[in-house]
Each structure stands twice: as structure tokens, then as C-alpha cells.
Amino acid sequence: MSQRFEAIIIGTGQAGPALAARLSGSGMKVAIIERGRFGGTCVNTGCIPTKTLVASAYAARLARRAAEYGVVIGGPITIDMKQVKARKDQISERSSSNVEKWVRGLAHCTVYQGHARFESANTVRVGDELLEAERIFINVGGRALIPPMPGLDQVPYLTNSTMMDVDFLPEHLIVVGGSYIGLEFGQMYRRFGSRVTIVERGPRLIQREDEDVSQAVQEILEAEGIDVQLDSNCLTARRDGDKVVVGLDCSGGAREAAGSHLLLAVGRVPNTDALGLDKAGIATNAHGYIEVDEQLRTNVPGIWALGDCNGRGAFTHTSYNDYEIVAANLLDNDPRKVSDRIPAYALFIDPPLGRVGMTLNEAKQSGRKLLVGTRPMTRVGRAVEKGESQGFMRAIVDADTGAILGASILGVTGDEVVHSLLDVMYAEMPYTTISRAVHVHPTVTELVPTMLQDLQPVA
Structure with missing residues (x-):
């Protein structure tokens, strides 16, 4: 005998819990399934724990450089790796626990723990339980790729x-x-x-x-x-x-x-190989990613795929945006789609790289007439003051329309600064919107208008 729901969500990564909250909040009877720790990659093995480790590593680096700032630390700098891990575990586990408490506390929502497998296009088995729904949302994430490496x-x-x-x-x-x-x-x-x-x-x-x-x-x-x-x-x-x-x-x-x-x-591979997708008739590409349309619908009516498993974005923020797209289309009569979003991501080394839109190579290949602004971080006062002046910032502009096409900001707080450009891109405003803005001094962001005031044509 199957349990009937109005929606089944497989996985509690970034998109799943938020979608469960919206659907159950609208009055739907929802089942959400999790086979491991709540919160998915970001909370357990990705963003939160790794950036916690990055923070500890930054502190170690800064302590070793203390004398450059006139700060005297007695004795050699030592790292207690057990304490580093314990701090990481505490922060990660708190986040995972909060996600679990959230979904368990939702009205009209039942949590199932175990591995989900499709038995048909509208039934999913979890252990001895058979769940049935007309809407199923797959949010199973990915895992590390193990390469075919001899030995x-x-x-x-x-x-x-x-x-x-x-x-x-x-x-x-x-x-x-x-x-x-x-x-x-x-x-x-x-x-x-x-x-x-x-x-x-x-x-x-x-x-x-x-x-x-x-x-x-x-x-x-x-x-x-x-x-x-x-x-x-x-x-x-x-x-x-x-x-x-x-x-x-x-x-x-x-x-x-x-x-x-x-x-x-x-690299990464999607966690789609043990879901029984074939029993539901769900199409995947050669790499195992579930094929979806602009509104994240699979080829099977009533089934959607969100997050890393759909190959349309490999980041926490794109996964959350997947939830927003699905919820807007289902509940808000707001026809949002994947192509509305502008590529944006960061490399969290120190200093970080913030990236939005096209690279310079991509912009050149587009055939557009280009203007480019570049500024080394050695000419950014805030970076010099902090003793962290590695890297550079660059913005790419369409010479005919004035639209910002992309930017790379490799430097202190580059992962934050890049959003000032991203927001102008979303507003579909010309680069002069920000080049004429008056930013606070002394900051890194204040050099973005300066950079855009010195655009040069690209041959």
C-alpha cells in the first residue's frame, strides 16, 4: 500500500528544504527524503566546512606575517589540526542540524530517511515504504569523480x-x-x-x-x-x-x-546512477546529468530536477535559484527560467577570484566590439594598506551598447566586490551607471568606477 502525497522531494541539499517549505506552506502534503546528512554538499562537505578551514588557514598565514604589521608574537606559530577540525565540525554540524529541524518542523511535511528509488514515474520506494505523488522533485546533488587512473x-x-x-x-x-x-x-x-x-x-x-x-x-x-x-x-x-x-x-x-x-x-559526477531513473523514463545525458528544460522540468511530466544533478549549475547559489525558478512557476504565476541568470561564481583561494559573465576570451569569440578596463591590485589603496595587493581586476564592456559583459576580480574581497558589477548587469544598465557612482573611500569597490572610467578598446 503506497502513501499518497501531493509532492515528493528527493534530497535535502540547497533547493530541497526551501521548496518543501514553499509547497507545504501552500497547503500541499509533502514528503522529503534524505539518505544521509541533512543539508547536502554545501553544509556537510562543501561551502561551509571548507570555508571554515580556509578561515583557519588564513589566520595561520596572518599570524606568520604578524611582524610585517609590527605585531610581535612570541615563539613559533603552531597549528592544532584536531582543533581546526573540531571548529569546522561544530559549524558544519550546526548548519546540518538546523536544516533537519527546519524540515521536520514543517506543517504537512513528512521526512523519510533512506535511499530513494523510482518504481514508476509517480512512485518512489524508500526502504519498505512506497510513496506516490503527481509531482516529484529530484535534488540529489553530486560527488567527487574518481578518474580512471592506472594504479x-x-x-x-x-x-x-x-x-x-x-x-x-x-x-x-x-x-x-x-x-x-x-x-x-x-x-x-x-x-x-x-x-x-x-x-x-x-x-x-x-x-x-x-x-x-x-x-x-x-x-x-x-x-x-x-x-x-x-x-x-x-x-x-x-x-x-x-x-x-x-x-x-x-x-x-x-x-x-x-x-x-x-x-x-x-571534477564531480551526479548522484543519479542508483535512483532507478530508467523505471520512470527520465532522460540523462552521457555524463549522468538529468536533462531539463528552461523551467527545470524533465522529459517526464510532473518530474523536475534541481541542483547539481541537472548539470545547469554546480554551485549552492545556482541550486537555490533552481528552487526559486520552480516555486515561481508553480506557485506564483511568475514564468522564470534558467537562462535569466548570469553566470557568477568565486574561487576561494586567498586572495579570492570573483567572476561574473563572460571571460575576455569568450567576449572576443562573441564577435562584439569590446572595451576593457583593468587595474592591478597594487593600485588599490585598501589592498596595499592590508598588505594583500596580489592580483588584478578587469571588466569587459560592449562598445556599442555600453553593457557590462563580464568581470574578473582577483584580489582582496574580490568575491564580494564583483557583485557591484553583477547587479548592474541584472539591471540591464550601461557601465556608466557604476562608473559615475561615488563609492566609499578607502575600499576595494571604490576602484571599480575608476577602472570603468579608463576603458580601452580591444583589437
């Missing part, structure tokens, strides 16, 4: 999830993957005191960014003593005593990196 099955390795259990300092951490997750973990553990080698298959780090951004990030990491190995396009792994050895190429004089621990950070 990997013979060595121990870590992922972003298992790194959450580390309460010790690796002597030498080898990070395979030169993008966001790998760079953040690499820098933080270098600051905790580990030797760190970052291995990247491609010719540069964070290859989705412009070449000069990649180069500047590499220089920041190398200045802290991180070994960056690029063009590592034939990766292998093996044990050598208590060491893990990663082969970097297959040439005659093969390069190798030997370390105490190995972290894999080469």
Missing part, C-alpha cells in the same frame, strides 16, 4: 568528502586537479604547514578562466611554496613504501611526484 586501486586516496575527516597534518599532500576544489585545499594545507604539489593535466590552472588569470593564480600559489606541475597528461599511481607516487607523464624521463597523501579533485 589508483592500489593506493589510498582522499576526496573533498573524506578530507572532512582529516585531523592531522599531511607531510606532503599531492593534489590531482588544478581547479577550484584542488586549489582551495592545496593552499589551505600549505598554510597549515604541509608540503603541497598540485598536479594538472592541462597546460594551465583553472582552464575555464583567461590565461592571465590562470597565471596570476599560479604565481600566488607558488609564492607560498606550492609546487605546480602542469601538462601532467598521463597520470598513474603506485605505492613506494609509505609514499604515494603519482606519475605525471609517460615519456622516457617520466616525471613523478611522491608524497604522503593523495587528494583527488578532478
Whole structure:
């Protein structure tokens, strides 16, 4: 005998609980299913715990630099990794607990714990329970990709999830993957005191960014003593005593990196492989992501996919926006769609990279006539005053319309500053809206108008 609901939500990541609150608040009888810890990746193994670790690593770095600011600290700086982990656990667990209390306290909402599997297009099994609804929302997130790397099955390795259990300092951490997750973990553990080698298959780090951004990030990491190995396009792994050895190429004089621990950070895969999607007839692409339209509907009427599992965004903020799109269309008679949103994200190394819209390469490929403004952080007073003047800021403008097409801000508070440009882009106003604004001094943001007052044509 099945339990009947008006809506079933699978997963309690960023989109799920908020959607459950809206649907149950509208009077619907809702079931929400969670197989593990409440809150999904962000709360448990992603944003919240990793940024808590980044904060501890920043404190360690600042303490070591105290003398530069005229601050005398007696004795060497030491890191208590058990306390670092305990602080991270406390903050992460509080967030997870709050999500669980929230969904359990919702009116008209029943929480089921266990692994969900479709049995048809409107029935889902959780353990011995069979749930039925005309509306089903899939919000199952993703996990670390384990690459087909020869020898990997013979060595121990870590992922972003298992790194959450580390309460010790690796002597030498080898990070395979030169993008966001790998760079953040690499820098933080270098600051905790580990030797760190970052291995990247491609010719540069964070290859989705412009070449000069990649180069500047590499220089920041190398200045802290991180070994960056690029063009590592034939990766292998093996044990050598208590060491893990990663082969970097297959040439005659093969390069190798030997370390105490190995972290894999080469991408993500969606948690869709064990949902029984075939029984519901739900289409996925070659990588397992659920195919959705502009309003996040799957090919099966009455089934939606939100968050990382739909391949339309891999961030907490895009997942939450997925909830907003679905709720607006279902409940508010407000036809919102995925293409309304402007790409925006950040790389949370220190200093961070804030990114919105197009890269310069993408803008050039669009065939538009361009204007570009650039300013090094060495000419930003607030950055110099803080002793954190690495990086640069850049904005790209359509020369014909004055529209801001994109921006990269690599520098102190760049992850916050970039929103002043993003908001003007959403308002569909020309760059003069912000170039003529009067910002507070001394701040980093005050140099955004200055940068936009000195736009130069791009050949």
C-alpha cells in the first residue's frame, strides 16, 4: 500500500528544504527524503566546512606575517589540526542540524530517511515504504569523480568528502586537479604547514578562466611554496613504501611526484546512477546529468530536477535559484527560467577570484566590439594598506551598447566586490551607471568606477 502525497522531494541539499517549505506552506502534503546528512554538499562537505578551514588557514598565514604589521608574537606559530577540525565540525554540524529541524518542523511535511528509488514515474520506494505523488522533485546533488587512473586501486586516496575527516597534518599532500576544489585545499594545507604539489593535466590552472588569470593564480600559489606541475597528461599511481607516487607523464624521463597523501579533485559526477531513473523514463545525458528544460522540468511530466544533478549549475547559489525558478512557476504565476541568470561564481583561494559573465576570451569569440578596463591590485589603496595587493581586476564592456559583459576580480574581497558589477548587469544598465557612482573611500569597490572610467578598446 503506497502513501499518497501531493509532492515528493528527493534530497535535502540547497533547493530541497526551501521548496518543501514553499509547497507545504501552500497547503500541499509533502514528503522529503534524505539518505544521509541533512543539508547536502554545501553544509556537510562543501561551502561551509571548507570555508571554515580556509578561515583557519588564513589566520595561520596572518599570524606568520604578524611582524610585517609590527605585531610581535612570541615563539613559533603552531597549528592544532584536531582543533581546526573540531571548529569546522561544530559549524558544519550546526548548519546540518538546523536544516533537519527546519524540515521536520514543517506543517504537512513528512521526512523519510533512506535511499530513494523510482518504481514508476509517480512512485518512489524508500526502504519498505512506497510513496506516490503527481509531482516529484529530484535534488540529489553530486560527488567527487574518481578518474580512471592506472594504479589508483592500489593506493589510498582522499576526496573533498573524506578530507572532512582529516585531523592531522599531511607531510606532503599531492593534489590531482588544478581547479577550484584542488586549489582551495592545496593552499589551505600549505598554510597549515604541509608540503603541497598540485598536479594538472592541462597546460594551465583553472582552464575555464583567461590565461592571465590562470597565471596570476599560479604565481600566488607558488609564492607560498606550492609546487605546480602542469601538462601532467598521463597520470598513474603506485605505492613506494609509505609514499604515494603519482606519475605525471609517460615519456622516457617520466616525471613523478611522491608524497604522503593523495587528494583527488578532478571534477564531480551526479548522484543519479542508483535512483532507478530508467523505471520512470527520465532522460540523462552521457555524463549522468538529468536533462531539463528552461523551467527545470524533465522529459517526464510532473518530474523536475534541481541542483547539481541537472548539470545547469554546480554551485549552492545556482541550486537555490533552481528552487526559486520552480516555486515561481508553480506557485506564483511568475514564468522564470534558467537562462535569466548570469553566470557568477568565486574561487576561494586567498586572495579570492570573483567572476561574473563572460571571460575576455569568450567576449572576443562573441564577435562584439569590446572595451576593457583593468587595474592591478597594487593600485588599490585598501589592498596595499592590508598588505594583500596580489592580483588584478578587469571588466569587459560592449562598445556599442555600453553593457557590462563580464568581470574578473582577483584580489582582496574580490568575491564580494564583483557583485557591484553583477547587479548592474541584472539591471540591464550601461557601465556608466557604476562608473559615475561615488563609492566609499578607502575600499576595494571604490576602484571599480575608476577602472570603468579608463576603458580601452580591444583589437
